[in-house]
Amino acid sequence: MTDSAGTIEIRLEDLSKRFPGQKEPAVESLSMEIPKGEIVILVGPSGCGKTTTMKMINRIIEPTSGRIFLDGEDVTKVNPDHLRRRIGYVIQQIGLFPHQTIAENIATVPKMLDWDKKKIADRVEELLEMVGMDPGQYRDRYPKELSGGQRQRVGVARAMSADPDVMLMDEPFGAIDPITRDRLQNEFLRLQEDIKKTIIFVTHDIDEAIKMGDRIAILKERSQIAQFDTPERILVNPADDFVADFIGRGASLKRLSLSRVRDVELHQWPTAQEGASPDEVRRVLDASDKSAVLLLDSQQRPLRWVNADHLGRADGGHELSKLGLPAEAVVQPNATLSDTLNEMITARYSTAIVVDADRAYQGIVDIDTINETVRTMREAERGRLRPEQTADEEDGQ
């Protein structure tokens, strides 16, 4: 199948693994095609064989039967060490070499490939910068001197050292606290926009799968594919009860992490400049159907919410910019709707304020915006699916 070599990076053909002494195979005749430049997530309950499947691709676990193609080439029988140098590998515990410096760790594969010293040093520098770590500061440190998040970054840098086309990542963000994990996930997605690797990513967390995946393969026991599709389609149209169960109830809620503030139409809120007189502000307030006005500073940055009560006190001689309530729940256009909703729920007037990169006011997102977005997304997906369904029905008749 040379025709697929251009767009398909990895092809698994009838792949099975049976461990000695076990009745059931861990993976049973799995076939799958992984497109170039995409993040494909293998997700499923524990024990479903997702990790075994991933480890068969770089043959850390040798398949019992079946074949593996990498960029059109059958690699089922090639020298496994040479194969592995072409595939980046990141595991949950990362496994940095504790007795080697960060630079030595990152240089592992280039050294095995006999790169010259200068080229290796340059590459280490480039990679550390790429994962946001200052080479001068970290090059000569040891893994024990780094935080969990930093070790994880070095793990990713090390896996990318020889610029492999394919990366395997086994719960790479699994052992990190939620806040750091979120940041690392975002950084990694941003990185992927530039590097465009083909990535197989294993997780048991459906939310992580939805966030990170271009495509998600939901696996049942023995690594049987329950559904292999984009996150949108899996959420809108789960293939069966197993998938529906696995994505769980809040499917609509989860869809919100697929859209970003910049994708939705912003609403406007009555605003006033911080230097405005109480009367001017009151006029703005009266002209709107809202119960407060958003006060902006000279650079259009949101300052405070001011309502009729505050204006009353401003008449008594207080400065407007000291009255009112602080403008919290401020989001930028690249925030996901799910994060925005989270901010909104705790915010005053159930409203998230949207600002641009210079923190200047752009508009607001409220619950109606979210509600509309979910509905249009769902309808759009249904619309796309409808032709197929009609065809099925016609077949049936």
Next chain:
Amino acid sequence: MPDEISWYESFWTYLQFTWQDLAKLALDHAIVVIISVLLSTIIGVALGVLTYRTERPRELTLAVTGTLLTIPSLALFTLLIQLPLLGLGAGSVILALTMYGLLPIVRNTIVGLREVEPAVVESAQGMGMSRGKRLWSIELPLAWPVVLTGVRVSTLLLIGIAAIGAYINGPGLGDEIFSGLAQIGSATALNQVLSGTLGVIVLAILFDLVYVAIFRFTIPKGIR
């Protein structure tokens, strides 16, 4: 008996007259121990590397080297001098010491290698590091502090046992102890036993100081 001198005055005088001979004996003692420890280390680490991943051979190796250590040293020396080529002297002593030194080294090699974090080994494997390179540049360096502790224990053990080697004409401070024991009651008996024993203790302390330096210089900075 007013002109009777105390035992320590007598011992001091003895040392003043014999310290050069004692130093020679201590040097011989040290050389026998060093050779034996080196042999034990080579054989012990090799056995550990070969067996740490498979249960049966591992248990067997530990059982055999453990049993060796339970043989009384006098008995083993006596058995070894019956062997052709060896006979009385340093050869038999070194062979016996090498056998006694194995257990701590084999055991610690196995423990050290098995304690290396599996994720570290797996990531090395995942990057395409061959089995041999993994062992040499990842597993052994990480197990080294534990292995070295085994070598240190072996050394102390062998310094003591080497003294008994004098029984079959082995070199070292045991010579002094045994000749003292052979003439118990004579004027110099106590001095000889005492100087031999103290010599062994001083030697053990010196070796231990050397180990402090070896630990400092051979353990990689990242795991210290």
